[in-house]
Amino acid sequence: MTKIVRRAALSVLAVGAALAGFTPIAAAQDRVTIGVLTALSGPLAAPGRFQMNGINLAVEDANAQGGVEIGGRRYQVEIKVYDTRGNPAEGASAMQRLTTVDRVPVVIGELSSGVAAAVAPIAADNEVPFILTVPTGPNLTKANNRWLFRVNAHNDQLSQALADFISRQGWQPLAYIAWNNDAGRGGVQSMSRLLPQGWRIGYTGFFNVGEVDFSAHVTNIRNAGARAVMLFMDEEPGSLAIAQIKAAGLDVQLIGTLAMGSDRFLRRLDAQRLNGMVQYNAFPPNAAVPRIQGFSQRYRAKFNEEAHGFAAQSYDGLMVALAALRAAGSATDARRVREALTRIDHEGVTGRLRFDAEGQASPPVYVTQWCADGRRRILYPADVVADCGAG
Numbered sequence: 001m002t003k004i005v006r007r008a009a010l011s012v013l014a015v016g017a018a019l020a021g022f023t024p025i026a027a028a029q030d031r032v033t034i035g036v037l038t039a040l041s042g043p044l045a046a047p048g049r050f051q052m053n054g055i056n057l058a059v060e061d062a063n064a065q066g067g068v069e070i071g072g073r074r075y076q077v078e079i080k081v082y083d084t085r086g087n088p089a090e091g092a093s094a095m096q097r098l099t100t101v102d103r104v105p106v107v108i109g110e111l112s113s114g115v116a117a118a119v120a121p122i123a124a125d126n127e128v129p130f131i132l133t134v135p136t137g138p139n140l141t142k143a144n145n146r147w148l149f150r151v152n153a154h155n156d157q158l159s160q161a162l163a164d165f166i167s168r169q170g171w172q173p174l175a176y177i178a179w180n181n182d183a184g185r186g187g188v189q190s191m192s193r194l195l196p197q198g199w200r201i202g203y204t205g206f207f208n209v210g211e212v213d214f215s216a217h218v219t220n221i222r223n224a225g226a227r228a229v230m231l232f233m234d235e236e237p238g239s240l241a242i243a244q245i246k247a248a249g250l251d252v253q254l255i256g257t258l259a260m261g262s263d264r265f266l267r268r269l270d271a272q273r274l275n276g277m278v279q280y281n282a283f284p285p286n287a288a289v290p291r292i293q294g295f296s297q298r299y300r301a302k303f304n305e306e307a308h309g310f311a312a313q314s315y316d317g318l319m320v321a322l323a324a325l326r327a328a329g330s331a332t333d334a335r336r337v338r339e340a341l342t343r344i345d346h347e348g349v350t351g352r353l354r355f356d357a358e359g360q361a362s363p364p365v366y367v368t369q370w371c372a373d374g375r376r377r378i379l380y381p382a383d384v385v386a387d388c389g390a391g
Helices: 002-019 045-064 088-100 113-125 138-142 155-169 182-194 215-224 235-247 263-268 290-303 309-328 334-341
Strands: 030-038 068-070 073-083 107-109 130-132 148-150 174-179 201-207 228-232 253-256 278-281 366-370 376-380
Touching: 030 045, 030 088, 030 309, 045 073, 045 107, 045 290, 045 309, 068 309, 073 088, 088 107, 088 113, 107 309, 113 130, 113 138, 113 148, 113 182, 130 309, 138 148, 138 182, 155 182, 155 253, 155 278, 155 366, 155 376, 174 182, 174 215, 182 201, 182 228, 201 215, 215 235, 228 235, 235 253, 235 263, 290 309, 309 334
Parallel strands: 030 073, 030 107, 107 130, 130 148, 174 201, 174 228, 228 253, 253 278
Antiparallel strands: 068 073, 278 366, 366 376
């Protein structure tokens, strides 16, 4: 806990320093603090950076506009960040501290569905709303937890778009290589359930975090005669798996996740090995959509890299929290904030965000494809289809 608190303090100080030049009157204003849970270290530190980039950019944008008006008073926005390390026990401890010691009115973030599952009941016990921005486990918003909300699409929503697309291509037998965790197994289950009845699955293989040798999976995929392989994993194991599939000369259609559709992923491999690969995508950063273009340009100016879906989702999570605080008319009453969240209708950078009775939003989901020149095209949905450079 001491290390988590120290990291949290440093993160908050860093954010405060970054914001110092935005509003000279900040010191004279009231301040509202939003709790943040993420992985700043450990195996999920890379996606954690994207999550924090989005949250930090949202804080800067809010404070550049003079802060947030709540109950007729204007507040500068601060965040209190705790490092969960992708560990459920540390996440639970951090949520306990945020809700009972720091007494924040709302908590956002987290990356892992397993950590979120451990943390969400504590938010409910202490009656503080918890807004997820990245975890995709479908069961998280089906646990009858009135205090849990999610701005990002869950596995079933993501898989539905991809299953619709795959079924039109006729890619069967289909094979899977997936993380041996809730996200990986949940993704396989969702995809298999959503594909047309009788769709042939040639092979399903799971691997543990930290494994780097996919040769046995490659052999099994070859023996199964699979035409396509779906990779339920993030960018690091994804790049290793693709490199080994290509090195083995395995001629299969590659299908990936959101983590495999960014410039950052391209830098791990090359355009030749990615050419033709498709993946679901929550935020194609080059799409000719004003809300997407506006965020992408601000993100690149701030971080000197292409905008990432996790960052866009987390930006929206912070902005939804602020919208709920405004609607609640209170910077401290978590119950009123929760009630406000049930009525939120927010136009975010990822799309229109409203929560259903289970606390789940339904943002748009896309399917993008890598082009031979290292750019991406948008293949799905039909109303936004665009050629290389749009994805």
